[in-house]
Amino acid sequence: MRTPTTDRGRILLVLALAATVTVFTATVPLLRDWFDLRVYYGTVHTWLHHGGRIYDYHVPGTTYGFTYPPFAAVSMAPMGYLGLGTAIAAALVLNLVALAVVLRILAGPGWRRYGWFGWALVACGLALFEPLRDTFSFGQVNLLLLALVLGDGWLLSTGRGRWAGVGIGLAAAIKLTPALFIGLLLVARRWKAAAVATAVALAATGLAALVVPGASKFYWTQAMWDTTRVGRLDYVSNQSLQGVLARLGETGRPLWATAVLLVLCVWAVRVRRAVVAGDWTAAFALTGLTACLISPITWVHHLVWLLPSFAVLVRAGRPRIAGALYAVMCTSVVWLWFDDSSGIDGFLGSNTYTWVTLGLLLWLPTGQAEGIRLPLKRRAATTAPAPSTAAAAIAAVSAQPGPSSGTTAAATGTAAGPGLGLVRNASSEPTGSARPAAAKPQSSSSRASSYTVKPPPA
Numbered sequence: 139m140r141t142p143t144t145d146r147g148r149i150l151l152v153l154a155l156a157a158t159v160t161v162f163t164a165t166v167p168l169l170r171d172w173f174d175l176r177v178y179y180g181t182v183h184t185w186l187h188h189g190g191r192i193y194d195y196h197v198p199g200t201t202y203g204f205t206y207p208p209f210a211a212v213s214m215a216p217m218g219y220l221g222l223g224t225a226i227a228a229a230l231v232l233n234l235v236a237l238a239v240v241l242r243i244l245a246g247p248g249w250r251r252y253g254w255f256g257w258a259l260v261a262c263g264l265a266l267f268e269p270l271r272d273t274f275s276f277g278q279v280n281l282l283l284l285a286l287v288l289g290d291g292w293l294l295s296t297g298r299g300r301w302a303g304v305g306i307g308l309a310a311a312i313k314l315t316p317a318l319f320i321g322l323l324l325v326a327r328r329w330k331a332a333a334v335a336t337a338v339a340l341a342a343t344g345l346a347a348l349v350v351p352g353a354s355k356f357y358w359t360q361a362m363w364d365t366t367r368v369g370r371l372d373y374v375s376n377q378s379l380q381g382v383l384a385r386l387g388e389t390g391r392p393l394w395a396t397a398v399l400l401v402l403c404v405w406a407v408r409v410r411r412a413v414v415a416g417d418w419t420a421a422f423a424l425t426g427l428t429a430c431l432i433s434p435i436t437w438v439h440h441l442v443w444l445l446p447s448f449a450v451l452v453r454a455g456r457p458r459i460a461g462a463l464y465a466v467m468c469t470s471v472v473w474l475w476f477d478d479s480s481g482i483d484g485f486l487g488s489n490t491y492t493w494v495t496l497g498l499l500l501w502l503p504t505g506q507a508e509g510i511r512l513p514l515k516r517r518a519a520t521t522a523p524a525p526s527t528a529a530a531a532i533a534a535v536s537a538q539p540g541p542s543s544g545t546t547a548a549a550t551g552t553a554a555g556p557g558l559g560l561v562r563n564a565s566s567e568p569t570g571s572a573r574p575a576a577a578k579p580q581s582s583s584s585r586a587s588s589y590t591v592k593p594p595p596a
Contacts, residue, residue: 152258159265172226173197175277177204179225182211182218185350192353193361205361205368208346208354209311210279229277236281237264243288244419244449266468272439280442283309287319288422288446290335294328295418303331307338311346314362315440318429322421325406326413368435374476377491378436385479385488398432404499415505423447427499431492441467441491447498454503463494 142148177197181204184190192211196203204211217225241260264270273280286305293302303323309316317339323332347354361367369376372384379397383389405428412421426443430436444467451460475488486493 148255152255152262155259155262159262163265163271170272170275170277172229172275172277173202175226175229176222177202178211178214178277179217179222182214185211186215186218191356192350193356203367206313207311207343207362208350208357209342210313211353212346212349213312226277230274233274233281236285237270239285240281240288240445243285243292244446263464267442267445267464268467268470269439269441269444272437273442276439278439279312280440283313283316284426284442284445287316287426290319290331291418291422294326294331295416299328299331301334302328303334303336304338306331307335308342310335310339311342315429315433318432319422319425322409322425325410326421369437371435372479374472374479374488375437376435377430377438377441377472377489377495378433379431379492380434381436382489382492386485394434401428401431401499408499408502408504412504417505419446419453420450420502420504423450424499424502424504427495427502430495431499438472438491441495444495444498447502450502450504456503463498466490466494 142151177195180197181192181195184195185192192204192208194203217228220228269280272278286309288305290302290305293299303320306316306319306323310320320332320335320339323329323335343354370384371380371389373381374385376384379401380394383394383397388394405424409421409424412418412424423444423446426446430440430443433440448460448464451457451463471490472488475484478484479488
C-alpha cells in the first residue's frame with residue numbers, strides 16, 4: 139500500500155486511522171477506570187489527611203491497596219492535595235510527557251524528518267499497543283520509570299555520564315523491577331554510574347524511612363515478600379516466568395529460581411556483548427525484557443518495557459518481525475484463556491506475551507553494523523512510512539542515519555552521538571480493573587484485568 143503524497147490525502151488517511159483507533163479502543167479493550175491511580179490517590183490522601191497508614195488502605199469494596207516501596211508513596215504525596223479529577227488529568231499529562239521523552243530518546247537526532255504525518259501514524263500505532271493503553275487507563279507509573287531509565291541510557295550513549303545513574307536509582311526506589319538496570323551498569327563496568335544509581339536508591343529509601351518509619355519497616359520486613367498482596371500468580375495477566383509456572387500448577391520456588399538463574403545468565407552474556415559493541419539501545423532493551431521475565435508478577439501493562447526492543451528490531455533492518463510481534467501485543471490475545479488455561483492451547487496462548495518477551499531476549503539483534511539503510515530511510519524525502527502495519531509506525535521513530543563513530547569510540551566501546559545507542563561505534567502491583575464493584579473486577583466485560591477474581595485476604 140502506498141501512502142498519499144498530498145497533504146489532503148495524508149489528512150484524510152490520518153483522520154480515518156484515528157477514527158478506527160478510537161472505535162477499537164472504545165469497544166475492544168477493557169476500560170480500567172484509573173483503578174491503580176485510585177489506589178495511589180486513596181493511599182496518600184488517607185495518609186496525609188486522616189492519619190492512616192500507607193499499607194492499611196484499601197480501595198472501598200476491594201482488598202487492593204498500595205504495594206510499592208514507601209518512597210513511591212512519599213513521591214506521590216502532592217497528589218493528596220489535589221482533587222481526584224485533577225489527579226487523573228495530571229497523570230495523563232505526565233504519562234504523555236514521559237511517552238514523548240521515550241520516543242525522543244529512541245528516535246535520536248533525526249526525529250524531525252518524519253513531520254506531522256509520520257508522528258500521527260506513530261500515535262495511532264501506539265494507541266493500539268495493549269501495555270501502553272493499559273498504562274494510561276490504569277493511571278500507572280510504568281512510562282515514567284521507563285523515561286527515567288532511558289534517560290540514563292541517553293547520558294551514557296552520548297558521553298554525558300556525569301549524572302548517569304540518577305534516573306535508574308529513582309526508578310528502583312519507586313518500584314523494585316528497575317533495580318536490574320544497576321546490574322546492567324555493573325556488567326558494563328560503569329562503576330561510577332552504578333555507584334550513583336545505588337546511592338540514589340538508598341538515599342531515597344532512607345528519606346522514606348525518615349518520613350514514614352513504620353510503613354518502611356512493614357514493607358521491607360513483610361509486605362515485599364508477600365506476593366499475594368499484589369494478586370494471584372496464575373492470573374492470566376501475569377506474563378512472567380512465575381506466571382507460566384503457576385498456570386501449570388507449579389508453585390514451588392526451586393523451579394522458578396532455576397528458570398530465573400538461566401535467564402539472568404543469558405541476559406548477562408547478551409548484554410555484555412551489546413555493551414562491548416557500544417549498542418546501548420539493545421543493552422537497555424535486553425535488561426527491560428529480563429526484568430519482565432524474572433519479576434514474580436509482570437502484569438500486561440508492565441510490558442511497556444518492550445518498546446525499546448521494537449526500536450532495535452527496526453534499526454537492525456527487521457521491520458516485518460517488529461511489526462508482527464507488535465501486532466500480537468495489540469490483540470489482547472491472552473485474555474481468550476482467562477477462564478481456562480489448561481491444555482496445549484492454553485499453555486501456548488495464555489502465555490503469548492511471555493513467549494514474545496523470551497524470544498526477544500534470545501534473538502534480539504545486538505551490535506549491528508553502521509549504515510543500515512531501511513526502505514523507509516531511502517524514501518523518507520518523498521513519502522511517509524506505510525501505515526499498513528505496526529512496523530511502519532515503529533520505523534518512523536527508530537530508523538535514522540548513523541555517522542561513523544571514529545577510532546576513539548571504537549577503542550572505548552562507547553557511542554558517538556546523541557540518541558540512545560542509535561549512533562554506535564564501528565566495532566559493534568496490583569493492577570486493577572475498571573469497576574471494582576462488578577462481579578468480576580472489570581469495566582464491562584467478562585474478561586478479567588490484572589486483578590484477581592478472588593482477591594487475597596487483607
